[in-house]
Amino acid sequence: MFEFNFERDMASLREEYAKDAKINIQHVWQNETAAVIAKALATEVSFDNAMFVENKPMRISDQQIRQLPVEAQKDLQQKILQNAANGIGFLYGSHLVGGLDGKPSPELLTSLHRFINSPDMFKFIQSITGIEGICYASLQASRYIQGNFLTRHNDVVESEGRKVAFVFGFTPEWHPDWGGLLQFYTPKGVLTDTWVPTFNNLALFDVHHPHSVSFVAPFAKRPRFSVTGWFRTIAPSK
Numbered sequence: 523m524f525e526f527n528f529e530r531d532m533a534s535l536r537e538e539y540a541k542d543a544k545i546n547i548q549h550v551w552q553n554e555t556a557a558v559i560a561k562a563l564a565t566e567v568s569f570d571n572a573m574f575v576e577n578k579p580m581r582i583s584d585q586q587i588r589q590l591p592v593e594a595q596k597d598l599q600q601k602i603l604q605n606a607a608n609g610i611g612f613l614y615g616s617h618l619v620g621g622l623d624g625k626p627s628p629e630l631l632t633s634l635h636r637f638i639n640s641p642d643m644f645k646f647i648q649s650i651t652g653i654e655g656i657c658y659a660s661l662q663a664s665r666y667i668q669g670n671f672l673t674r675h676n677d678v679v680e681s682e683g684r685k686v687a688f689v690f691g692f693t694p695e696w697h698p699d700w701g702g703l704l705q706f707y708t709p710k711g712v713l714t715d716t717w718v719p720t721f722n723n724l725a726l727f728d729v730h731h732p733h734s735v736s737f738v739a740p741f742a743k744r745p746r747f748s749v750t751g752w753f754r755t756i757a758p759s760k
């Protein structure tokens with residue numbers, strides 16, 4: 523069902539990853555597969571708003587937000603911005619595949635989760651990164667619309683054995699002026715790289731890299747869709 527371009531010059535991918543523990547690989551899926559996943563993201567996924575409020579992560583649906591009195595909605599927005607100003611903030615559309623957010627996933631994403639958890643995929647990732655013992659990949663569909671962002675952070679969670687972050691991009695025709703840029707920093711916070719959202723790519727990077735998704739401008743013409751997660755050496759207990 524999913525056609526992935528496993529046949530590649532692995533030596534050059536390895537060499538690229540080894541330079542700075544990150545790589546942005548283009549045209550990873552066969553065109554048809556990428557189009558089918560992109561369509562599911564745009565039409566079948568019910569996204570919650572993942573946000574950071576009063577120093578806590580929370581998730582709330584569009585409908586729940588609409589049901590709040592206008593003053594409470596403004597207050598929520600204010601609190602998200604306050605947290606971001608203090609250094610930790612995010613607001614974006616998120617669907618956790620596998621029932622983790624209590625919402626069923628479209629069949630296509632469930633199958634995709636299985637595919638990304640296949641021995642072939644683990645072998646592919648291990649061959650590029652040199653990391654052994656990958657046995658699980660979590661999966662999240664994400665959607666960044668105008669006003670969404672994710673401030674600088676790393677993805678280290680020792681207890682989950684997260685090793686390599688991945689972002690499959692499904693965003694055609696994005697203009698860098700619209701924000702939504704995946705940015706990398708040194709541990710001291712100096713900006714090193716900026717990757718513009720694109721279609722049918724796979725960004726892979728060591729979870730220790732500080733990174734962010736820049737604020738999506740109010741004039742962005744479309745959403746930024748991705749499927750993201752982490753390749754892990756510890757699987758969740760059932």
Ligand SMILES: O=C(O)CCC(=O)C(=O)O
Binds near residue numbers: 704735748
């Ligand atoms: O969507 C991206 O480009 C990165 C997302 C990310 O950093 C995260 O979800 O932790």
Ligand SMILES: [Fe+2]
Binds near residue numbers: 675676677687733
């Ligand atoms: Fe991240």
